[in-house]
Amino acid sequence: MARRGSGTRLTRTVDTGARKAGARSARARPAVAPGPPFRASGAGTAAAAAKLEYVPPDHEPVLAAELVEVLDPQPGETFLDCTFGAGGHARPIAERLGAEGELIAVDRDPEAERRWREFSAAGPCRTRFLRSDFAPALEGLRGEGVRPDGIVFDFGMSSMQVDAWERGFSYAYEAPLDMRMDPDQSLSAAVIVNEWPQERIARVLREFGEERRAGSMAREIVRRRPLATTSDLVAAIKAAVPPADRFGRGHPAKRAFQAIRIAVNGELEAIDRALPLAWTVLAIAGRMGAISFHSLEDRRVKRFFAEHARGCVCPPEIPVCVCGREPDAELLTKRALAPTPDEVERNPRSASAHLRAARKLSDQATNGNGHSGGGQA
Ligand SMILES: C[S@@+](CC[C@H](N)C(=O)[O-])C[C@H]1O[C@@H](n2cnc3c(N)ncnc32)[C@H](O)[C@@H]1O
DSSP, X not given: OOOTTOSOOBOOOOOHHHHHHHHHHHHHSOSSOOOOOBSSOOOOSHXXXXXXXXXXXXXXXXXXXXXXXXXXXXXXXXXXXXXXXXXXXXXHHHHHHOTTOEEEEEESOHHHHHHHHHHHHHOSSEEEEEESOHHHHHXXXXXXXXXXXXXXXXXXXXXXXXXOGGGOOOTTSOOBSOXXXXXXXXXXXHHHHHHSOHHHHHHHHHHHHOOTTHHHHHHHHHHTOSOOBHHHHHHHHHHTSOGGGSSSSSOTTHHHHHHHHHHHHTHHHHHHHHHHHHHHHSOTTOEEEEEXXXXXXXXXXXXXXXXXXXXXXXXXXXXXXXXXXXXXXXXXXXXXXXXXXXXXXXXXXGTTOEEEEEEEOSSSOBOTTSOBOOOOO
């Protein structure tokens, strides 16, 4: 059930102290991580490492307390977690929803479904899992007439994915070039680096990684084909970075790995399709929250909510409003919320996180005559 007036407006703003602390923590870590947490040693190559038993580290959800506070789940409500992952955000939300509430979990990674079974067995509330990309899951729910009271997005890859070294998300571990969140899709990092034209690879590195050396990295990648492992890719990237540029900007492969991962998983297109669909299914008075980890994600969320929270769109030279446009969103976070320095200290991966949230006021932004005023970003 939708509940008007629930949800809390938070005004704590991006904490630059936290961001600096995060940067410090990240720099303090070794350039190459000490290696995956295996029960046995001897992980020299991907093949050797693959025989070892992987022990997943404890997962700590990012900005979880802030997300729960701002979305304020109430007993008996329905929430949709579009990025279930390891259920780190779903758990505290489900506790608030109680036995009468429902949590619908979505994720395209089968490992998330395994985690959801454990979550479901604990039985904090009614629940179901949709193994799907955002958009088809949201379209299916719209078809069923489901109107959630809360919707959560926590974009990017999960700790579970990055720590599963054999999936190739991390530049710190030797692994096949994979990076697929959905292992059933055919596009992988190997296809991009070995088959895409040089100019297309350069564009990916530039647009999704804001990588200054995109052109020379793409040239080096193409020159070294075929590339088989993450180490081959790291070597190509390092070879394209002049020694003077290798210091002070973190690991030289960080941005390129982010860029290729975004391209493999079509992450930005998925967000662009998901936000308007999610807003459509959200109940009136429902709350939607999104956690982003880089500006390409956050910019989309910020624009989307701002567009819906905007009233009059008359040109400034018109003294009296003639458009009559009413906003259909109220911002619950005036500015993006960032993790506290304590959270960044505990979980350096949270350093770049931003949370934005809004409450839905009506089913459509309207002009004064009740006609649709558009309003989808
Ligand atoms: C940052 S993790 C979420 C972690 C989760 N909130 C937690 O605390 O355990 C993002 C998750 O969203 C999933 N994901 C990313 N893009 C997706 C998409 N377009 N459709 C469905 N799932 C997606 C990933 O597979 C990953 O498990």
